[in-house]
Amino acid sequence: MTLPPDPGPDTAPMIRLEGVRKSFGPKHVLRGVDLAIPRGSSMVIIGGSGTGKSVALKCILGLITPDAGRIEVDGQETGTARGAERDAFLARFGMLFQGGALFDSLPVWQNVAFRLLRGALKRPQAEAREIAIKKLRRVGLSPDVADLFPAELSGGMQKRVGLARAIAAEPEIIFFDEPTTGLDPIMAGVINELIREIVVEMGATAMTITHDMTSVRAIADDVAMLHDGVIQWTGPVAKMDESGDPYLDQFIHGRAEGPIEAVR
Amino acid sequence: MSALAPLGRLGRAVLVALAHVGRVTLFALSALGHMVRPPFYPREIGHALMNVGWLSLPVVGLTAIFTGGALALQIYAGGARFNAEAVVPQIVAIGMVRELGPVLVGLMIAARVTSSIAAEIATMKVTEQIDALVTLSTHPMKYLAAPRVLAALITVPLLVGVGDVIGIAGGYAVAVQNLGFNPAAYLKNTVDFLEPLDLISSLVKGAAFGLIAAVMGCYFGMNSGRGAQGVGRATKGSVEAAAVLILAANFILTGVFFSV
Structure with missing residues (x-):
């Protein structure tokens, strides 16, 4: 051998x-x-x-x-x-949780850009929003959902938002x-x-x-x-x-x- | 063996209780530590100030005004038995500022704020939002507990102050409208009778009760069991613990301030 x-x-x-x-x-x-x-x-x-x-x-x-x-x-x-x-x-790391685990007190775009709005990777708000909308587009969601709250989305849409959040900071x-x-x-x-x-x-x-x-x-x-x-x-x-x-x-x-x- | 069994059970219960006390103390210290160390989350702090402080004003005001009014009626009726009706302003003032203001505001905050903090954080826990926070490099103690504890420490003393004033106003309204007191004399008696220590004790109690209310909500929320039942238990436990601890702390603080 x-x-x-x-x-x-x-x-x-x-x-x-x-x-x-x-x-x-x-x-x-x-x-x-x-x-x-x-x-x-x-x-x-x-x-x-x-x-x-x-x-x-x-x-x-x-x-x-x-x-x-x-x-x-x-x-x-x-x-x-x-x-x-x-x-x-x-x-x-990025993680997509089973139930989405979206923060229901924050609108969709702030969920996606969570990491970009605070901590070491913090960006200006406008830039973070732009990245969030880009990532939402990547998972097939229109920019209209950016200002909705997670509770207003269907299960499939929540999963997509979770996916967008997982990839937002390019893990x-x-x-x-x-x-x-x-x-x-x-x-x-x-x-x-x-x-x-x-x-x-x-x-x-x-x-x-x-x-x-x-x-x-x-x-x-x-x-x-x-x-x-x-x-x-x-x-x-x-x-x-x-x-x-x-x-x-x-x-x-x-x-x-x-x-x-x-x-x- | 069997004769000692109850003793063993008692011992275990005491150990469990002591372990709880230790965990809650460490939790409170951790929350306070995160409160003073960066990063800070101004948006969360603002949100907590709004929720704990501003939005509690109506319930605190209503509780205080009815209590102040009832107190005036009781003291007048009780005082009449030995011709001491005239002490209404003084006793309403001292009763509201030293005891009823802080205790009732504390209990209302336990009902309104502790329960909502516990239910919110417990729901976040069972839906994995707390795990999600961690994976997004955000410390749950710093993001969830510290802003709420800070907000309670700042706003509950203010709410107690407001409650004291509204309670005295309730007593004043009843005394002047129904019991035939002279408005100017009532106010003068109230102001002359109160001492700085009364006000200081009221505000210190407010801060202590605010700390207890917020810490209990966060602690029970973060340690919630699974599912809807877990959230229910966490909420119930947090309010019970906060209410009992507020009353116990009130007894201790009254002893510290006023036992000569």
Whole structure:
């Protein structure tokens, strides 16, 4: 067996998790997650509800502190930064939340330009608004929605605004938490397409968590399946169908019978 | 073993309560720390000043005017039993400024402001808006808690001041209209009787109650459980805690200022 060539710094993974564990009381959600997401690629994490996909994602962002293990972003261990250093760390990320998580006290454009209106990336208000409107256009929304409040928008529009906010400050890494949940199939398709286009054109590293297989095929370069607190299978999306892994097969074909118990 | 079980339960309850006190204290200190360290969010502070202060004026005014009026009637009726009807202006003034003004304003703020802060922040928590703030490099304590605590510290003493004046005015109106007091004499008696310490204690109580009201709203909101039930529990808990702590703080502060 020959050793693979030295990957060098440029092909080092953008995000690496090693032995990440997290329990909530007696419930062991993550039992040693190992995962590497290459720079500029789109990784989709699949798995049933309650398998810890969101927890893993929140551990990377530092919203949840893991009990054990190591998380690196661009070679730097996370979780140690404080103050301005942590702000700089977070400024590299954009995140689309499952329910949009738009600030309902702010109009749409201020949601999109949130990062550009305060803190280290602060711009003049007119410029921030201009960028917000540009990003809204990018996700297919007209400038008319800029002055509406999130509660006045439909679910699909809220998702798009969330997407515009996630990309407003041109992040290097974008997280998508269940981007198509609660949307009709056509709107889900539109969002999937947008995500794929945006990730490609920005050259960003993307991590998506979903259980929507259409989404997986539309967005993913690589797929990882989280089951029972560990990564059950990982590989390129093209190899997903002939993995031979009974857990993955059951999941992607949505069978009630199989090694994964339907009642959790 | 079983004989000691109740003692064990009591011990655990005390430990849980102490842990809560510790967490709330640390939370309050953190909010105060974020209040004085940049970055500041002027828009949020302005919004909080408006919501905590200005928009509370009607409820504070109405509470104070009715209380002042009722107080005048009671003191007149009670005083009549030993021919002391004439003390109405003095007792209304001292009652409003030292106790009823701060306590009633504090409780009204707990009802109006603490509940709205807790419900708003709890809803933000359950809809992941707090997580979203963090991912947008914005500290939730700085963006949500600090402006509200600052606004309460500034405006609640002012509201107490306004409540004191309106309460005395309520007493004055009832005394002059219904009880036959001379307007000029009523005002003179009121002004002559009050001492600077009365006013200082009133305003200090206002600041303390404002701090309690805002901190409880933020604390319960940020520690809310999931779902609609979580928001409901956080809101209820925040108002209960704020009201009880305001009354307890009032007792302590009255002791500090007036027990000779």
